[in-house]
Amino acid sequence: AQSVTQPDIHITVSEGASLELRCNYSYGATPYLFWYVQSPGQGLQLLLKYFSGDTLVQGIKGFEAEFKRSQSSFNLRKPSVHWSDAAEYFCAVGERSGQFYFGTGTSLTVIP
Amino acid sequence: ETGVTQSPTHLIKTRGQQVTLRCSSQSGHNTVSWYQQALGQGPQFIFQYYREEENGRGNFPPRFSGLQFPNYSSELNVNALELDDSALYLCASSLQGGSRSYEQYFGPGTRLTVT
Secondary structure, X not given: OOEEEOOOOEEEEEOOOOEEEOOEEEOOOOOEXXXXXXXXXXXXXXXXXXXXXXXXXXXXXXXXXXXEHHHOEEEEEEOOOOHHHOEEEXXXXXXXXXXXXXXXXXXXXXXX | OOOOEEEOOEEEEOOOOOEEEEXXXXXXXXXXXXXXXXXXXXXXXXXXXXXXXXXXXXXXXXXXEEEEOOOOOEXXXXXXXXXXXXXXXXXXXXXXXXXXXXXXXXXXXXXEEEO
């Protein structure tokens, strides 16, 4: 069965430091991969997506993610974190049927 | 372009009651998906509607049902509410067909509390 694992429940980084959030997936075919961000009490905002092609994808707010098929990973990165990046981050796999599978999320705290 | 809207924002119901949640899809989108997000968890897929028909369903019992209307808006109905149904219910819309089919845009959600 398809699944998404986000091994880090909570991460704390200093403002200006680099960030990497991990995501591993289990899926039988070429996956459609996504990262979403959720601020408290809000819906999910799409940060970036991977369908095919270049394995390094750029998203909004300075985020990028790299698809590594050999490691079944799709880690999210940002070179310099801002205080406004504090939020919950979700990795998701999308099936061709339209069904999405989400990880349990990583909560990011940014300290000044 | 208007985004995805959901109503109501918050709702409190008693165990055993029925509830209807509403979603208006983003302009130009023809597909609506519903998700349940329990506290501290990721969203769980409930079902998807395309052209007014259910187009996929997750592991939820039949007391979770839905509708999609000709204008692509949608309803989620939950009968015989249980305490475990307390969650944030998210609606997401997308445009079926082509490479953008899998870009889902989420509404702000409806917070349902069952007492």
